[in-house]
Amino acid sequence: MFKKLISTVANRLPAQEIHAHCDGPCGVYDPASARITAEAVLSMTKKILDLQVPASNDPQAMVAYNNTLSRYIAIKEEQAQKTKDDLLILWTDYFKPVHLEKYPDLHDTFWKAAKLCSACKVEVSLQHANELMAAVEKIHNMFWASKERNVTWYKAS
């Protein structure tokens, strides 16, 4: 009885009042997180393509090569996943229906960027890693424009 009453009351309350503190303009969103990890994906992709296969009759060098290659692939995987996670937080939590009117390609931009993250895992592709960087830069511009702020795009590497 008590429970039913509470939930009935709860459902009638305007939702925005309950989570006003969380959707306020002071939320900390910054595409720089996704930019840093996308840079790591690009860096790892380059390093994997750079790695020289040692002579197969040098077991010690083969072990070092396999350890390095294995780690680079795992780091690429992890960083691509983090890029995807950070981009999707922007898409699902920061961007609101009001933004969709202003940026009609919002969904398409994020869908393609997320699919590029997956492609950078599945492949060792310089082209896709560079396209991911471009997608993150596009989102950086869209994001700061939506806040009417001018934040310079830079790369750490």
Next chain:
Amino acid sequence: MFKKLISTVANRLPAQEIHAHCDGPCGVYDPASARITAEAVLSMTKKILDLQVPASNDPQAMVAYNNTLSRYIAIKEEQAQKTKDDLLILWTDYFKPVHLEKYPDLHDTFWKAAKLCSACKVEVSLQHANELMAAVEKIHNMFWASKERNVTWYKAS
């Protein structure tokens, strides 16, 4: 030189050949994962609303109450995040441009479902938890229809 050669060759290769094994039709996707965690979100929401506040002059009962409330909120948070993650895997990895033609509300369906996951974290709302279950059921139907399979929708709880 060697590096440049490799990446040049790599970029000219048709992409589908490289990751043919990963985008094949034998991939294991199942909206049941998202359904199970969404059920847990609904269950935790109900239990939080059910919890009876003990008399404030009973310190032992207050400690037990706070422990239970704190855990239920944390479990709701975790399960809502898992639901969001699992739904977004379907959106970014399973669904392809060809599906978008068939399901023009694909992006909108997933955007709203993801936003419901966040709402179920931010609030203790029976209404939103039920709407999340409905969104997952809609995605269940859309998913199995796209595979031309008939899988019965059921709930574990």
Next chain:
Amino acid sequence: MFKKLISTVANRLPAQEIHAHCDGPCGVYDPASARITAEAVLSMTKKILDLQVPASNDPQAMVAYNNTLSRYIAIKEEQAQKTKDDLLILWTDYFKPVHLEKYPDLHDTFWKAAKLCSACKVEVSLQHANELMAAVEKIHNMFWASKERNVTWYKAS
């Protein structure tokens, strides 16, 4: 003094009253989680055995092969661990002493299933991956029988 009093009182209270909400029949358990990840283990095992080693004088193809192989092994590892975790949640949290009387091979069933998860990590074995699927199906049947519900066993792949 105060502390001692509280803990003394706490220890005398009947334990079942404190966590009644958590062990209730509305808990959300479903062996489908373990079934989905076990399917992924089987799928990855097959794909690893399917992978064709490229000619060693094609460095670009070797890089793609190593990336794919490395990822498949890592995904197999992760999915086998998740299968193990989900099965052990059923064993430690869902099944109670009263079930043990009805299913005398309860411990043995879960011990063997957990050991199969580890075997599927350590090896690339089609046989063990198939045995793991069979173990999960057995647990699916045992679980739903214990709840006196009839839930159809199906595979997503």
Next chain:
Amino acid sequence: MFKKLISTVANRLPAQEIHAHCDGPCGVYDPASARITAEAVLSMTKKILDLQVPASNDPQAMVAYNNTLSRYIAIKEEQAQKTKDDLLILWTDYFKPVHLEKYPDLHDTFWKAAKLCSACKVEVSLQHANELMAAVEKIHNMFWASKERNVTWYKAS
């Protein structure tokens, strides 16, 4: 064809040869991990019961109290889960059928210890936290006896 051949060969090979390196006697298992986290569970349980509720008309003290209580509950939860994970690794990976003959209560010991971990999450119970410590000590003794080594039981706190 090639695939079928490989898997056929693979399944005929004796399993122990493949993972000989992993089940060797040089594996690093030590119940000390579970002992440390179980101590943290006990410590957090005591501290939660120790916390003095401030006067409700002191908002600053209430905020500090809630922050501390919330963190203690979360740390207790996390450490109990780690204890459970570490104990179950011993049960599923270290202990083998040959040990079961020597320790017929092996399954029962681990089942009860795992259930104590869950109880220490669900409740704030000094009794169950102490019983968990006793269960870990019992497993410490069983484990080192099985390796015919004498390792002194000590506590860090």
Next chain:
Amino acid sequence: MFKKLISTVANRLPAQEIHAHCDGPCGVYDPASARITAEAVLSMTKKILDLQVPASNDPQAMVAYNNTLSRYIAIKEEQAQKTKDDLLILWTDYFKPVHLEKYPDLHDTFWKAAKLCSACKVEVSLQHANELMAAVEKIHNMFWASKERNVTWYKAS
């Protein structure tokens, strides 16, 4: 014998040759990660202090309040831990003995910054959250100066 030979050879090789690819100047380090999470710690601290306790006779509002407070504390905890992790990666992986000569307070700076992260978890302190922001800004300046690059400090919130 073979093993001994390999490890003997391995230990005689100059270490820098093995991990040249990993310590190269193209590594992606950026204190912006720590800045974003430190901003979230500050934001959460402010929001916790801002939260108005509802009237105790309004159960629905109390549930919403507890949910929000619990989440803010958990997010503060998580973000402070991420800040700590990201700062310590800079300290342990980016900064090298050669930097220590140039920045004699390197260890002290990072020790204090890490301790501020812990203080921001343990307390709800506006002062410590602001001091953490100042510590991250100091590290931002130290880091980019060590790379002889000029990167503007900005805040997302």
Next chain:
Amino acid sequence: MFKKLISTVANRLPAQEIHAHCDGPCGVYDPASARITAEAVLSMTKKILDLQVPASNDPQAMVAYNNTLSRYIAIKEEQAQKTKDDLLILWTDYFKPVHLEKYPDLHDTFWKAAKLCSACKVEVSLQHANELMAAVEKIHNMFWASKERNVTWYKAS
């Protein structure tokens, strides 16, 4: 107004009063966690160097070899990271300015130990894995001496 008042009051309170419960002498710190994972790093390093490359014309054996090598590298990575995390918890949370006077090489000891963890990831080096064990033993001695307790150093493997 209310908010400003609270934070003003909060900032004037002596910090030690707020987190007295958390920095108490009953905190559970034990370098044994870092010792166990460092042993695993050493064990994995040895096993990687031990692995015999199979004949390249035996595809089934090559698959088993690659699976094992890949897993050993991943486990070494994970355990080295855990060792680093556990050591840094001691450095940032347990050791206080008062200890620094007694152990002037405190910062240097932990910096080098953390850098050894990274080296054990980047390389497959028996020498560095042994040096890491020695660093952990030094920290074990420093830690227990600071608590004026005598705890015997032992290894699980």
